[in-house]
Amino acid sequence: MADAVPMFEARDLARYFDVSRPALQRLISGEGRRLLRAVDGVTFAIPKGTTLSLVGESGCGKSTVARLSVGLYEPSVGEAVFDGRDLAEARGMADQRRRMQMIFQDPYASLNPRWRVADIIAEPIRAFGLVTTRSEQANRVAELLTQVGLSPLDGQKFPHEFSGGQRQRISIARALSSNPEFLVCDEPTSALDVSVQAQILNLMKELQQRLGLTYLFISHNLAVVRQVSDRIGVMYLGRLVELAPAESLFERPRHPYTRALMEAIPDLDMTGRERIPVAGEVPSPIDPPTGCAFHPRCPLANDRCKRERPEMEVAGDALVACHAVEEGRDMAA
């Protein structure tokens, strides 16, 4: 990494949502405010030109991190830093805002059904005044459509004329149209069929190499994440439990939750091994367990885990938030 300043940094980033009942009802029932800690203090940095992926089950806060990192949410606590600048400040400057873009999960909801594809793709171009004439704009749209594997003629159509995979290509073209450097991808392939998923993942990797993009990639699918990531963060109940280089995470998962996740993936090789699924379910983030949030489901949990919340500690080339790993208890198991 020649450039030492990371593209994006989260410093103890947190986002709480007020899920209290309406004031009047609270007054009557005498119940207090209730906070949902969707993201509860995560720290990571994404060096330029690399991909950091966040994985975890639904409700772990990974999508909230994605929205925090492009400024769709404001942090409740902590800092989001974009290329060395506070994110809120960067969001206030058009030439900085232009450098970040987002790709969404649902290809059916991410394109305005009443707009023509060319207008959808040109929206960022117009918003940032990147071209001056209409013909320049048309050329740029045609170029973008070609870049994502569609025909320039597709610009005149409406979104409903396309399949899910094609729509996701349009979304990518729109995101690329402001010449961004940082792309936040929130489950970009989860709604797609597997053969189309491969098309989109290949396209994204190709674009990253060609344009030197930096990705924050959100997914629940470990196999997908393995294909695209340089580093991977595993989230559980709003916190990072493990952050490691991609290969290291798969070769040597350290946190008991990471191991459980890998164990849970159905086996395509049909080795016939009996998997032991992790028991129980993800607890409610409104009322998380004390100490380590994973302790009720963890085979290695002891009294300390129930009492004391583990912090991220260095373990080899990874960061792991687990007392058992820190104490070396995981080796015995």
Next chain:
Amino acid sequence: MSNAVPLLQVKNLRVEFPTRRGTLVALDDVSFQIAPGEVLGVVGESGAGKSMTGAAIIGLLEPPGRIAKGEILLDGRRIDNLRYEQMRRIRGKEIGAIFQDPLTTLNPLYTVGRQLVETMTTHLPINPAEARKRAIGWLEMVGIPAAAQRIDSYPHEFSGGMRQRVVIALALCAEPRLIVADEPTTALDVSIQAQVIALLKRLAREKGTAMMLVTHDMGVIAETADRVAVMYAGRIAEIGPVREVVKHANHPYSAGLMASIPPLDRRVERLAQIDGAMPRLSAIPKGCAYNPRCPRVFDKCREVRPDLMPAGTTEAACWLYETEAARG
């Protein structure tokens, strides 16, 4: 397993949707069978017709869709031409259905216990007290902790994963001989998904229940199914033992589909992909529906539509295996 007497037979099933722009053929000439205790996985991209096949079997095709041709036989008895009331009785008693969204199956106004008891007393010759005892047993069986207490809870008091287990209990409690499960684990997180798959597998083994498992998740199929049918554009492209189809698919489409699954155990620079997209029902190409995307296409594929024919260890609807079929 395929030699056993089939419990479910689907013969040349054709489902049509009359629309104002002409009749769309959603399923065309679909034939397969499932033996007792066997799990048939049905895979394919969205719109390939896999859910439609399940809906046709349980008699819940969404109008204006209708069965235009073919037969569905349960235990040798035709069920595709039954009246609504007769079909409803069969649906509870002999065929259990599990859908992707548990909320569509559960009645939010009744406790889960009441729903289980009613299902059992309707279809089985037992009294309510006995039914309640069994209901607790079923809830325990599907892995709901403290079943005796939770039986009187309402569906909304359960979490998503627990609700899906309740749906499974509800589908199983009348001891049907066939279960049609449409994406039963898709809405669930991986850890819960693994629990539900393990449960379904155990039930098929222990109770001899036959199951049609519709899903787009190849991992689930590989773990659960005995045989797999791969569907494309309303037809079965390939059908065969799960190990063969997943590992050595014969139809170029199934092969492409399997190859495009990202591997978990290694990183590849470029994933194998199938270019293009599945055609819309209104624009299915002449000949083999897969021919515009097929890497091994030749002239005949563009003209004549292939039927299923023996292809090594599986059956594939592909002209590549024509000579083999003639020999065999």
Next chain:
Amino acid sequence: MAAVVKRFFDSDLWWSFKRSPVTVLSAVVALVCIFGAALAPWIAPHDPFDLASLNLIDAFKPPVWAEDGVAEYLLGTDDQGRDVLSAIMYGARVSLLVGLSATAFATLVGVSVGLIAGYVGGAVDGLLMRICDIQLTFPSILVALLVDGVVRAVVPREVHDQIAIFVVIFAIGISEWPKFARTVRGSTLVERNKEYVQAARVIGVPKLRIMATHVLPNVVGPVLVVATLNLGLAILSEATLSFLGVGVPPTQPSLGTLIRIGNDFLFSGEWWITIFPGVALVAMVLSVNLLGDWLRDALNPKLR
């Protein structure tokens, strides 16, 4: 333009229209009403406001098919010898004008309030929606009576006659907007969380622009339905107000005014003076409402 027309005739909307005979009939009735009303000065057989042409000898002529009916007055005449058919056409003109204007006014206010409440949310949403709630607790006719009463009290009589029609439009419009606001707010809440709106927010498109270019075009469907259904209601409200004598001035009689005037003769045997304007009102409102019902079903993808 030709392409747009072609697209319309190729659309699901046109298709569902053609398949519903009730809707086609409603459309025909509504069109007859609208054309009859709009073109009244040119196609009406008489000018009911031209006092010079009125002849008291022609008073109380029954409809043409009755014993004493004359072909000149198809639907008979009133106590002053005015042609009932012409009066209905001119009256429908006023009714329709008031109905359309009031609905347009209510749509404008309601859509703006609903968009802002739904998109901005929070305290603004709370405040605007409470105002809606309060407004909805008063029957709309009461609100209209109140507005009319206040205006009558503050402006002199001559001025009032001149602005009466605007007062009625305002009174009806102001009592109907909460329906639009609620509909639009609901749809806006759904749309604003959709990812295409978030994509625009990531780029930094200003709020007002997002509301106008992204959210608004996607909430017009339900607005159109409410507006059509509301048009019938607005015409009825105007008729009610005019029937009660607080609506448009008698110099510009609407259907409601005609019904009120004719009402006096109902029991003396001259039924046609009140019944025909009543029938016209029913035909107009019913056809518009049936069109609205059809539109609601046609735009609802679940029922298609």
